[in-house]
Amino acid sequence: MTNQLSGEKAPDFTLPSSKGETVSLSDFDGKWKVVFFYAKDGSPTCKRGCLTFKEQFDLFQSLTPPVEVIGISQDSIEDHRRFKEDLDLPFALLSDPDREVAEAFGVPLFLGRFPAKSSFLIGPDRTVHYCYDWLFRPRRHVARILDAFSELSSGGSMK
Helix, strand or coil: CCCCCCCCECCCCEEEECCCCEEEHHHHCCCEEEEEECCCCCCHHHHHHHHHHHHCHHHHHHCCCCEEEEEEECCCHHHHHHHHHHHCCCCEEEECCCCHHHHHCCCCEECCCEECCEEEEECCCCEEEEEEECCCCHHHHHHHHHHHHHHHHCCCCCC
16 A cells, blocks of 8 residues: 555554553654554454454564554444454554544545555654555455564665
8 A cells, every 4th residue: 555654754643542541652652563444343354354463463562672553443432342352452442433543644435434454564753664455365464564564673674
């Protein structure tokens, strides 16, 4: 996915989380992070995508330096809470009901209504290094993020 944010600073945001607290991107300054947008709690493809991030969560955390994982959708905090509990997700789910954050990141609409499934690999200084759309291939998508991080953390640069 080509995104206007590649090489730019990611916009800061503050959103409510599934834990009932507010989370800002700036809370993670100084850390690598993956911010991923998905359409709807419980939809089959989004469920598969979230489970793929869950399956690789320990790997993200074991990287040097560790990579934080943050999921964002339009769903309510209560929907996020149930979804997170049902899937036992180890990462934060944030609610963006008005799509303000998705729009700030340039995430297009899918089916004219939901944010397209998109991820951003963001560096410690909040630079967006990698943007990718994961419509139907979440496993390949997460593998690409890990490969991109490996290249960046070993001194390479994204093409």
